[in-house]
Amino acid sequence: MRRLLIRLAAGTVFVAATACGSSDSSGSGGEEKGSGGTTTVKVGVVPVMDVAPLYLGQKQGFYSKRGIKLETSLAQGGAAVVPGVVSGQFQFGFSNTTSLLVAQSKNVPVKAVANGASSTAKDGADFAGLTVKKGSPFTSAKQLEGKKAAVNTLNNICDTSIRESVRKDGGDPSKVEFVEMPFDQMPAALDRGQVDGACTPEPALATVKAAGGKSIASIFYDVDPNLTVAMYFTSQQYAQKNPDVVKRFQEATAESLKYADSHPDEVRQILTTYTKIPDTLLDTLTLPRWPAEPDRDSIERLTELGVQDGLFTEAPDLDKLLP
Amino acid sequence: MKDGQTDGQRDRQTDGQLDDTGPGPTSPPRAERPAAANAALGAAGIVGFLALCEAVSRFGIVSGDYFPPLTRVADALVTELGDRAFWTALGDTLTGWALGLAIAVTAGILAGVVIAVVPFLREATASTIEFLRPIPSVALIPLAVLLYGSELRSVLLLVVYASFWQMLIQVLYGVQDVDPVAEETARSYGLGTWARVRHVLWPTALPYVMTGVRLAAAVALILAVTAELVIGAPGLGQRIAVAQTSQAVPEMYALVVVTGVLGLLINVGARAVERRALAWHQSVRGEVVV
Numbered sequence: 001m002r003r004l005l006i007r008l009a010a011g012t013v014f015v016a017a018t019a020c021g022s023s024d025s026s027g028s029g030g031e032e033k034g035s036g037g038t039t040t041v042k043v044g045v046v047p048v049m050d051v052a053p054l055y056l057g058q059k060q061g062f063y064s065k066r067g068i069k070l071e072t073s074l075a076q077g078g079a080a081v082v083p084g085v086v087s088g089q090f091q092f093g094f095s096n097t098t099s100l101l102v103a104q105s106k107n108v109p110v111k112a113v114a115n116g117a118s119s120t121a122k123d124g125a126d127f128a129g130l131t132v133k134k135g136s137p138f139t140s141a142k143q144l145e146g147k148k149a150a151v152n153t154l155n156n157i158c159d160t161s162i163r164e165s166v167r168k169d170g171g172d173p174s175k176v177e178f179v180e181m182p183f184d185q186m187p188a189a190l191d192r193g194q195v196d197g198a199c200t201p202e203p204a205l206a207t208v209k210a211a212g213g214k215s216i217a218s219i220f221y222d223v224d225p226n227l228t229v230a231m232y233f234t235s236q237q238y239a240q241k242n243p244d245v246v247k248r249f250q251e252a253t254a255e256s257l258k259y260a261d262s263h264p265d266e267v268r269q270i271l272t273t274y275t276k277i278p279d280t281l282l283d284t285l286t287l288p289r290w291p292a293e294p295d296r297d298s299i300e301r302l303t304e305l306g307v308q309d310g311l312f313t314e315a316p317d318l319d320k321l322l323p
Numbered sequence: 324m325k326d327g328q329t330d331g332q333r334d335r336q337t338d339g340q341l342d343d344t345g346p347g348p349t350s351p352p353r354a355e356r357p358a359a360a361n362a363a364l365g366a367a368g369i370v371g372f373l374a375l376c377e378a379v380s381r382f383g384i385v386s387g388d389y390f391p392p393l394t395r396v397a398d399a400l401v402t403e404l405g406d407r408a409f410w411t412a413l414g415d416t417l418t419g420w421a422l423g424l425a426i427a428v429t430a431g432i433l434a435g436v437v438i439a440v441v442p443f444l445r446e447a448t449a450s451t452i453e454f455l456r457p458i459p460s461v462a463l464i465p466l467a468v469l470l471y472g473s474e475l476r477s478v479l480l481l482v483v484y485a486s487f488w489q490m491l492i493q494v495l496y497g498v499q500d501v502d503p504v505a506e507e508t509a510r511s512y513g514l515g516t517w518a519r520v521r522h523v524l525w526p527t528a529l530p531y532v533m534t535g536v537r538l539a540a541a542v543a544l545i546l547a548v549t550a551e552l553v554i555g556a557p558g559l560g561q562r563i564a565v566a567q568t569s570q571a572v573p574e575m576y577a578l579v580v581v582t583g584v585l586g587l588l589i590n591v592g593a594r595a596v597e598r599r600a601l602a603w604h605q606s607v608r609g610e611v612v613v
Contacts, residue, residue, distance in 0.1 A: 080555055089468070089474075204570060276566045278571050
């Protein structure tokens with residue numbers, strides 16, 4: 001029996017060792033350099049409307065003509081994108097501005113490289129809003145005092161913005177109770193009265209409107225009419241090691257953003273390729289604005305509000321974060 | 324019906340080995356009637372369930388916008404089945420499932436046998452295993468993303484972690500179940516190490532191993548879909564997530580139905596493998612005869 005044991009043990013140790021070895025050696029993949037001077041970059045994105053310019057630019061060849069082969073990787077929310085970029089699994093990522101500010105304030109080495117999506121600068125016609133259900137008695141943000149509002153992530157851009165809307169409306173933002181739920185569940189939660197208001201971007205916003213609900217405050221507009229809601233970013237290490245790739249990515253993204261901004265029909269078309277937004281909603285979507293550059297003033301305003309709400313233990317350093 | 328036939332075949336195969344149990348004339352009628360009744364009951368259950376799903380939204384118990392009637396889900400399902408990307412996603416999910424399960428089963432058997440037969444190791448690992456085992460695999464998602472990003476390997480990490488413990492625990496019990504008398508007998512007949520593993524240890528542990536495989540197969544599927552859903556690795560889970568964020572409710576439920584059917588098939592398959600591998604074993608024989 002003893003001899004049997006020893007042999008079995010030896011076999012297992014061997015298998016375990018080889019298994020570990022193989023996974024380690026291949027674990028650091030995702031590096032660049034392809035054939036003919038083409039660099040393959042992986043971009044971690046969320047399957048939302050905001051990243052349409054990236055897909056559009058890819059289709060239009062804005063990246064390939066600069067020697068960048070774009071590989072988009074769909075992740076569920078920024079929670080997966082930020083660690084993916086920092087650990088080098090993705091070379092670039094897409095995240096909302098507050099998440100990046102929080103990361104920077106914690107000294108996570110993130111570096112914004114391009115604008116992601118911006119508020120439409122039109123009050124009452126933004127791509128996200130504080131929504132209420134059909135027949136709701138609430139008509140302005142202030143009335144949410146003592147009520148429940150749904151946000152996708154607590155202590156992030158949604159609750160900061162809703163607080164600002166309530167504040168601007170003359171209410172006390174500390175009296176709003178926030179609950180966390182995914183965007184896609186908000187229309188149903190509003191309908192059933194589980195929450196009184198919700199931070200809904202498109203396409204959930206279109207669903208709410210289709211069900212007879214409405215937006216009572218343009219929360220991003222209330223923070224700043226030109227608010228940079230999200231940005232593309234990379235890691236500090238990657239930016240330092242590959243300034244040339246970053247520069248080409250920035251140029252290509254700027255061109256893509258500009259193109260998307262002036263071709264809304266093509267944006268709606270490209271949406272059908274990477275999302276499943278139903279045709280009935282597609283035409284009613286309010287698209288964000290896609291200026292080429294992040295708006296620094298608006299990000300400073302968002303930072304101030306974040307500090308006020310206690311999102312950061314230390315204020316983020318915008319000079320380190322922004323391009 | 325098919326089931327009944329295979330049972331019958333095995334009945335005959337095993338006949339020679341069991342002289343005392345006499346699966347004679349009493350078994351066919353008793354086995355057949357419940358099978359027909361079972362099939363009818365099963366069909367009635369499914370029809371009832373489907374009707375309930377349809378009714379719940381048709382009569383406005385829940386809003387049809389958020390829980391669409393079955394007919395709309397079926398519609399979306401047909402569209403899905405015609406989409407090449409759907410089949411790619413299905414393949415991705417099955418790859419993650421199969422690879423993860425294979426790794427977990429192999430590692431579970433090897434580790435389980437070694438730990439179970441070395442008393443020292445068993446003592447040393449008992450508390451560690453009990454500590455690691457209840458950690459939910461999904462809690463490791465941040466680690467998986469950090470190590471492997473949103474790729475197959477992060478799915479594998481979660482799948483293997485979840486199904487490995489199912490295997491390991493079963494194997495531990497299985498190996499401990501070896502009859503010392505049988506082991507000593509084999510030894511005194513001069514059976515070598517591998518012969519004893521083959522003829523004493525393995526047959527004793529096999530029923531446990533098969534139970535482990537069946538449990539692990541189901542857990543592996545759940546974790547494969549969950550990982551894709553949460554991390555965004557390619558597969559059915561990712562498609563569900565995209566449908567969710569796109570407010571494409573019927574499509575989402577259509578994909579959910581697909582994962583359910585997949586789970587059903589995997590369970591049926593695992594049971595078939597189990598019966599075949601344990602055709603000689605009392606538990607399976609018992610199922611046929613009684």
